[in-house]
Amino acid sequence: MSHDETEHGLKVVDAFDLDDEVRTLLKPGELLRDAQGRRHRLPRYFYEIPSHEVALATRLTAHFGLNEFILTDFREASGLQQYPRYVPCAVRILAFYLEELRERAGSSVHIAVNGAYRSPSHKLSENASPHMWGTAADVYRIGSTILKTKEAIEKYNELAEDVSDEIHVLPYGHVTGRDADDHVHIDLGYITLVPREISEDRMEQPQESRPRFAFEERRRKDRRAAVAADSES
Amino acid sequence: MVAKAAVIEDSVAASEVSLYRSLLRIREEHSLDNLGISFYDAETTVQWSYNADHYFHAASTMKLAVLLGVFRQVDRGELALDAPVHVRNRFTSIVNQEPFMLDLGRDADPDVYGHLGKTMTVRELAYWMITKSSNLGTNLLVDVVGIATIQQALDELEIDGMRVLRGVEDQRAFEAGLNNEVTAHGLLKLLRLIAEGKAYSQKACDEMLEILLDQQYRSGIPAGLPKAARVAHKTGNISTVHHDAGIVYLEKRKPYVLVILTQFPAEQGRGSAVADVSRDIFNTLAGNVYES
Numbered sequence: 001m002s003h004d005e006t007e008h009g010l011k012v013v014d015a016f017d018l019d020d021e022v023r024t025l026l027k028p029g030e031l032l033r034d035a036q037g038r039r040h041r042l043p044r045y046f047y048e049i050p051s052h053e054v055a056l057a058t059r060l061t062a063h064f065g066l067n068e069f070i071l072t073d074f075r076e077a078s079g080l081q082q083y084p085r086y087v088p089c090a091v092r093i094l095a096f097y098l099e100e101l102r103e104r105a106g107s108s109v110h111i112a113v114n115g116a117y118r119s120p121s122h123k124l125s126e127n128a129s130p131h132m133w134g135t136a137a138d139v140y141r142i143g144s145t146i147l148k149t150k151e152a153i154e155k156y157n158e159l160a161e162d163v164s165d166e167i168h169v170l171p172y173g174h175v176t177g178r179d180a181d182d183h184v185h186i187d188l189g190y191i192t193l194v195p196r197e198i199s200e201d202r203m204e205q206p207q208e209s210r211p212r213f214a215f216e217e218r219r220r221k222d223r224r225a226a227v228a229a230d231s232e233s
Numbered sequence: 234m235v236a237k238a239a240v241i242e243d244s245v246a247a248s249e250v251s252l253y254r255s256l257l258r259i260r261e262e263h264s265l266d267n268l269g270i271s272f273y274d275a276e277t278t279v280q281w282s283y284n285a286d287h288y289f290h291a292a293s294t295m296k297l298a299v300l301l302g303v304f305r306q307v308d309r310g311e312l313a314l315d316a317p318v319h320v321r322n323r324f325t326s327i328v329n330q331e332p333f334m335l336d337l338g339r340d341a342d343p344d345v346y347g348h349l350g351k352t353m354t355v356r357e358l359a360y361w362m363i364t365k366s367s368n369l370g371t372n373l374l375v376d377v378v379g380i381a382t383i384q385q386a387l388d389e390l391e392i393d394g395m396r397v398l399r400g401v402e403d404q405r406a407f408e409a410g411l412n413n414e415v416t417a418h419g420l421l422k423l424l425r426l427i428a429e430g431k432a433y434s435q436k437a438c439d440e441m442l443e444i445l446l447d448q449q450y451r452s453g454i455p456a457g458l459p460k461a462a463r464v465a466h467k468t469g470n471i472s473t474v475h476h477d478a479g480i481v482y483l484e485k486r487k488p489y490v491l492v493i494l495t496q497f498p499a500e501q502g503r504g505s506a507v508a509d510v511s512r513d514i515f516n517t518l519a520g521n522v523y524e525s
Contacts, residue, residue: 114319
C-alpha cells in the first residue's frame with residue numbers, strides 16, 4: 001500500500017490538487033451557508049474512486065458498499081459523474097453509523113439515489129447540507145418497508161436517534177429541507193475527516209513543490225504535451 | 234399515382250357528407266357530450282376536421298407534449314437520453330407547492346414503480362410514459378425538463394391548441410380548475426411535425442416515432458383498423474374522456490394522422506366511440522384501396 005492509499009485501497013486526494021474543472025465543482029475549503037445562515041467549510045480530502053467496478057467492490061462496512069454513497073442522477077454535475085469520482089473521506093463514518101442502524105433494525109438499509117453524497121454543484125445543493133460533506137443519508141427503504149408514512153418514518157427516526165447522540169434526523173413533514181415524508185434523513189453534521197494518510201504540513205509547502213499523486217502527474221504531463229503541440233502547430 | 238390520389242380525393246369529397254352523418258350517429262349512439270376530430274392524409278393531402286378547435290381535458294395525451302419537451306432538450310444537447318433519473322414518488326403541486334404522491338393503484342406501470350429509490354434513464358421513462366402511459370414516468374420527466382420548457386417547445390413549433398400547465402394527478406390544481414387541455418387541431422399539428430421529421434430533427438422524430446409505435450393500449454384508433462396497420466399513437470383516458478391521437482401507417486400508401494377526442498358523462502363510462510370513428514375514417518380514406 002502506497003502512502004496515499006487507505007486500508008480500502010483507495011487513494012486519498014487533496015481536492016486542491018485536482019484538475020481545475022473538478023476542483024471548481026467540488027469547491028474544497030469554501031464556506032457555505034446553511035438554511036439558518038450558519039457558515040460551514042466544505043471538505044477538501046476525498047477518496048478517489050477510479051472505476052465503477054472499484055466502487056462496487058469496495059466495502060466500507062460489512063453491509064455497505066462505497067457505490068451506495070455515490071448514487072446520483074442527472075442532477076449531479078456532469079463533470080462529477082464520470083470516473084474517477086470523488087467522495088469526502090467522512091463517508092466512512094456515516095457508513096459506520098448506518099451499519100449500527102442496520103444492526104438495530106434487523107433489516108437491510110437502502111439509501112436513495114441522490115441520498116448520500118451530493119457535491120456542492122449538485123442541482124439539489126442550494127444551501128449547505130451534510131450531504132455535501134458525505135455525512136448524511138436519505139434512507140427510503142428498510143427491509144421491505146418503504147418509508148413513506150408518518151408511522152414508519154417516526155419509528156425509524158427513533159431507532160436512528162437511539163444509535164448515537166451524534167445522529168440528527170428530520171421529523172415527518174412536507175417541507176423540503178426541513179422535514180421528510182418519503183425517507184428517513186440521517187446526518188452527523190458537518191464532519192470533515194483528515195485521513196491518517198495525509199500530512200497536513202504539505203499545505204505549508206509551495207504549491208509547485210508539493211508532492212503529487214501519480215494520476216496528477218499524468219494529467220500534468222498530458223496538459224504540457226497538449227500545450228507543446230499547440231505551440232508547434 | 235396522381236390519378237390514384239385524385240380518385241381518393243374525389244372519393245373523400247363525395248363521402249364527406251356521409252362521414253359527417255356517420256360521426257353524428259356515433260356521437261348519438263355513444264351519448265357523447267362532445268366529439269372533436271381532425272385528420273390529415275399525406276397520401277391525398279386532404280385535411281378534415283370536426284369541432285377541432287374545441288378544448289378538451291387532455292388526460293394522457295398531454296404526454297405527447299412532454300415527449301416533445303424531452304426531445305427538444307436532447308436535440309439541443311442539454312439532456313442525454315441515457316441520463317439517469319431518480320425514481321421518486323414525490324411531486325409538488327403547481328398551486329401551493331404542497332407535495333403529493335401518485336396513487337400506485339391508478340397507475341398500471343410496475344415497470345417504473347419497480348424502480349422506486351433507484352434510477353431509470355430518460356429514454357426508459359419516455360418509453361413507459363408513452364407505451365404504458367406511466368404517470369410516474371411522466372411526472373419525473375416533467376420535473377427533469379420543466380413545464381416551462383414543454384410549453385416553450387409547443388410555442389417554438391407553433392403548436393396552438395395545447396395548454397400544458399402541470400404534470401398528472403395534481404389534485405390541488407385540478408380542484409383549482411388548472412388542467413392540461415388540448416384540441417384536435419393542436420394534437421394533429423404536433424403529430425404531423427413528428428411524422429414529417431420536422432420536430433427539431435429527423436433523428437429526434439425517428440426516436441419519438443419508435444416509442445409511439447410501441448404503444449400497448451390499442452382499444453382506440455387501432456381497434457378500427459386492419460391488423461396489418463401500424464399506429465404510432467397516444468391515448469388519453471379519465472372518467473369523462475377517451476382520446477386517441479396517432480399516425481396510421483398502411484401498406485402501399487403514405488400515412489395519415491388522426492386525432493379523435495371524446496367526452497361523455499362520468500356514469501356512462503367509455504365505449505367504442507373512438508374505434509368506431511377510426512373505422513369510419515379508415516374506410517373513407519383507405520378502405521376502398523384495401524378492398525380493391
